[in-house]
Amino acid sequence: MVAETNTSAELDAAHAEADALTTRILELRDAYYGRNESLVSDEEYDAMMRRLEAIERAFPELQGQDSPTQTVGGRAQTLFDxxxxxxxxxxxxxxxxxxxxxxxxxxxxxxxxxxxxxxxxxxxxxxxxxxxxxxxxxxxxxxxxxxxxxxxxxxxxxxxxxxxxxxxxxxxxxxxxxxxxxxxxxxxxxxxxxxxxxxxxxxxxxxxxxxxxxxxxxxxxxxxxxxxxxxxxxxxxxxxxxxxxxxxxxxxxxxxxxxxxxxxxxxxxxxxxxxxxxxxxxxxxxxxxxxxxxxxxxxxxxxxxxxxxxxxxxxxxxxxxxxxxxxxxxYPPEQVNTKLLDIVVSVGRTGRATPFAVMKPVRVAGSVVRQATLHNQDVVKSKGVLIGDTVVLRKAGDVIPEVLGPVVELRDGSERAFVMPERCPECGTPLRPMREGDIDLRCPNARSCPAQVRGRVEHIGSRGALDIEALGEVSAAALTQPDVPQPPPLVTEAALFELTVDDLLPIEVVVRDAETGLPKLDADGSAKRRTPFRRNPTAAEKRDGLTGPQPSSAALTLLSELEKAKTKPLWRLLVSLNIRNVGPVAARALADHFGSLDAIRAASPEELAGVEGVGGIIAESVRQWFELDWHVEIIERWSKAGVRFSTPGHLGPEAAAEAAASGVLAGLTVVATGSLEGFTREGAQEAIIAAGGKAASSVSKKTDFVAAGPGAGSKLTKAEQLGVRIIDAAQFAVLVREGPAALEG
CATH class of the missing domain: 3.30.470.30 (DNA ligase/mRNA capping enzyme)
Structure with a gap:
């Protein structure tokens, strides 16, 4: 009797759940097929269908001919004949x-x-x-x-x-x-x-x-x-x-x-x-x-x-x-629905104020997404999203998550509109367009806005610039915005190469929640802090008489890497100066042509623009950069600290062109993509250029070789479609060392 009662109770519960699932699935089908609206993500819909199928397998008597598991698509609509x-x-x-x-x-x-x-x-x-x-x-x-x-x-x-x-x-x-x-x-x-x-x-x-x-x-x-x-x-x-x-x-x-x-x-x-x-x-x-x-x-x-x-x-x-x-x-969904918790404004290294969507964490296309850029206030308006909305989130390919728009039908009246702040959230300077007609608002306090300094310092440590280990997002934030009542070590990047252990040891930062940005609290209610550049002495160190705080491995690595960076190639130093429009390609061209920062600074706009790969816009950016006193201060203090702004044994443009023309890859275009064993991404490009070849960033009919490793992505697909020769890491090493003839046979 007890067993029969339990079975009856289980059937009643299954019946109630199946009815609820059926009702919801039919509502979603009507919206999807009849009104072109996606009220839930494909993943949620599939999960409901699979749950209903599981119930009907366990309780076959609940499966009717009109069950969503037995019918196709939506109902026949009446809009058309x-x-x-x-x-x-x-x-x-x-x-x-x-x-x-x-x-x-x-x-x-x-x-x-x-x-x-x-x-x-x-x-x-x-x-x-x-x-x-x-x-x-x-x-x-x-x-x-x-x-x-x-x-x-x-x-x-x-x-x-x-x-x-x-x-x-x-x-x-x-x-x-x-x-x-x-x-x-x-x-x-x-x-x-x-x-x-x-x-x-x-x-x-x-x-x-x-x-x-x-x-x-x-x-x-x-x-x-x-x-x-x-x-x-x-x-x-x-x-x-x-x-x-x-x-x-x-x-x-x-x-x-x-x-x-x-x-x-x-x-x-x-x-x-x-x-x-x-x-x-x-x-x-x-x-x-x-x-x-x-x-x-x-x-x-x-x-x-x-x-x-x-x-x-x-x-x-x-x-x-x-x-x-x-x-x-x-496949795992590239598009899901999630809750828009807030819209916060972040200021980048160029001063651009960018609204970001902060969302309830959701898995999409194989990774968990918590935030996505909304670009500017006009984009927020055009997408029609309100804080508190259920939004459609899409992650295209392997890259950037995008908020497509709101699911308007799920609003309950508690949502509120986003208002773009009038002042920089980091330094309080009024935001404004930097040029007539600009949509983007920027913070004009480039010299000392903590967000911009932080962004520039992080850029200096990036692979495309000086490639300094231990100078990433966390270290850049600690150096520019420590949450202690004392000035940060870096008010601008000018003092970067002057840092000492004594500068790093006192730094404390507040631990913040990755989603909300709010400080995490200790048990006593105070903000939780950490010291990224110091540690307590070990037992062995205490026996040797060391009692005070000691530099952490991160501190020692950072100082060691900064010392190595002082002799990095000139083009990398140019990139690290954060000159607008000067990326690796233009920086290489300027470094190869002039050989020193002094020669670049002394060149006229016409001379700068005449360098292949530079042009008038970049030349004007370089000229304007040197006009600011605090930029000149960066160069002077870096030079005094031992940074070398010149290329030893510089050949000059004509001799450099002759050397390139005699390289084993002279006249050839090579694309390096994916992870090539033995080479960093920049190292592979440098190897191509050193061999006299052109290191291209995209594949075309003019590409001679594509060196592809794991994670090559769409460039590999394009090479296959165009019939461009594809080589692996070992063949690439031979190519840049000995030339294409060495790959034959």
Whole structure:
């Protein structure tokens, strides 16, 4: 009796949870398919679906025919005329790990009872469309809808040039349905959102919503100007086809052959698919594009793996909502929803005041994101975000997280608008545009604004400048903004090379929360402090009579690295001076041409601009930099501390050009990307230049070699597409030492 009571209680609890999940999933589907709104992230939606599936497996009596796990997409909408598909448009089941994929593929292999060829293709994050061709002519174009009935969007499809109104060739079947995805290419999506923001219109959260919202527009009631804008937006859409529906007796035996036939008919097919002979090879395809998502012209959220043999499609069959011969591997989301906790303003080394979104930590594209730049006050306004909003966060490729916009439907009235501060949050100086027409506000107190000094000191220690170990973000903050009642060691960077152990030992900094920036507290309620440059003596040191605080390893490393930096190449010192517009390329050009800082300072603007790779803008920046007394003070104090602002044995421009022309890489362009064993990133570029070659930052048809290591990314993909020769780290070492001939044979 007790067991029966427990079972009944468990069933009641499962029933209540399943009902709640069903209601929520249907609400989300209505918003997604009917109103082009994403109220939750794909990850949250998938988690709800998987939980409902788990409940229905445990309690089969709870699974009805109208359960979201048994139905496809959204409900048929009424905005457009209904179109019944000749053959039902199914959805796909999902897997979320290689282990899950391998288990699915093993089941298919077992049920097939023969060798399986796997067709792997990218899963486009777009709007599913069904094109019905009758005797080669486009009859209707319809959205998927509920899988049985969709919406007639034929009139709008006509403005997408890549979709043929009449199929090429001859011998077309009386009826064939071609399925595919309509989408915005990434660049077109960004152009669309920029135009929407400029016009004060709602920006789209993602390309899929933008595609759906653009295609599902009605012409009725629009003015001629509005119609023109609508059609222009639709014309930016693209479509790729990925299968067929109703087609009696297709004259091919494999899905990949279907693609060949569709391409011959003039239909747009993807080049990103591959037929592989094994489960392991399919897994490799999945993993490759998981690392190279940003190399594709459109958004993808996974890979679809299908059985290539068409006969097996019939043999394996389908469930009520999905085929058993195909599955979708879903990548970790590049787009999620999270809470916007605050918008804070940060001042950088150039004085630019940048609003940052502080968010509830959320995992996206493989990493935890807590903040994202909002660029300036105009961008905050154009995105329409309020503090307290649920926002859509996107992390494109492997780089920068971006707040796309708010989920307006989830507002509860507690949200508040962001107000840009009038004064610098670090030094209190009034913010202002530095030039007429500037959107960005900057702090004009360049000399002593703690944020700007901190940023410049951190830049000095960076790899692109003096590459000083132990002079990173934490050390730069400690040196410029210690939270103790005494002046920081560095009011400007002028005293950097004068630092001593006695300067470092007293420094204390307040430990701050990474998300809020607020001080962390000790048990007594006081601000928690730490001393980054000192430590207590060890027991052995105490026995030797040392009782006071001792320098930490960080302090000793910093002082040692600063001493080494005094003789770094001139170009690195130029970069470290934070002269506007002078990066590594211009700094190398100036250093190679003039040989010393004194010669650069004495040169006229015309002489500076005449150096190849410099030009008038950089020449003017250099001239203006030397006009400020506190800049000159930096040079004088660094020089007095032993910094060498000259190149020993400088050859002069003509002799340097002759030396480069005689190098083993003379006339060749080389791109170094990824982690090359034996070389730092800058070291690889220096090796190319020293050998007389051009160290390029991007791959083009003019590139002769691409040296690629782990993490090469999109540059490797571009090299493969262009047929540029790719070499590894060992070959690169030979190339810069002996030249290209040494790589042959």
């Amino acid at each position: 209904p179109v019944e598909h000749a053959e039902r448009m199914l959805s796909l089941d999902n897997v979320f790990s290689i282990t899950e994929f391998e288990a699915w593929a093993a089941r298919v292999q077992r049920d097939a009872a023969r060798d399986v060829q796997w067709l792997c293709e990218l899963k486009i994050d777009g709007l599913a469309i069904n094109l019905r061709y009758e005797h080669g002519r486009l009859a209707t174009a319809a959205t998927r809808g509920d899988g049985v009935t969709g919406e007639d969007v034929t009139e709008n499809i006509a403005f997408i040039d890549s979709i043929p109104k009449r199929l090429a060739g001859e011998g077309h079947p009386p009826l064939v349905e071609v399925r595919g995805e309509v989408f915005f290419p990434v660049e077109a999506f960004h152009r669309l959102n920029a135009a929407q923001a400029e016009a004060g219109e709602r920006v789209f959260a993602n390309p899929r919503n933008a595609a759906s919202g653009s295609l599902r527009q009605k012409a009725e009631g629009k003015s001629p100007a509005q119609l023109e804008l609508m059609r222009a937006r639709i014309s930016e859409l693209r479509m790729l086809v990925h299968g067929v529906g109703a087609w009696a007796n297709p004259p091919v035996a494999a899905q990949s052959q279907v693609y060949d036939l569709l391409a011959a008919w003039g239909l747009p097919t993807s080049s990103h698919f591959k037929v592989v002979p094994s489960i392991e090879a399919a897994a490799e395809f999945i993993e490759y594009f998981g690392e190279h998502r940003d190399s594709v012209e459109h958004e993808i959220d996974g890979v679809v793996v299908k059985v290539d043999e068409l006969a097996l499609h019939d043999e394996l069959g389908a469930t009520s909502r999905a085929p058993r011969w195909a599955t979708a591997f879903k």
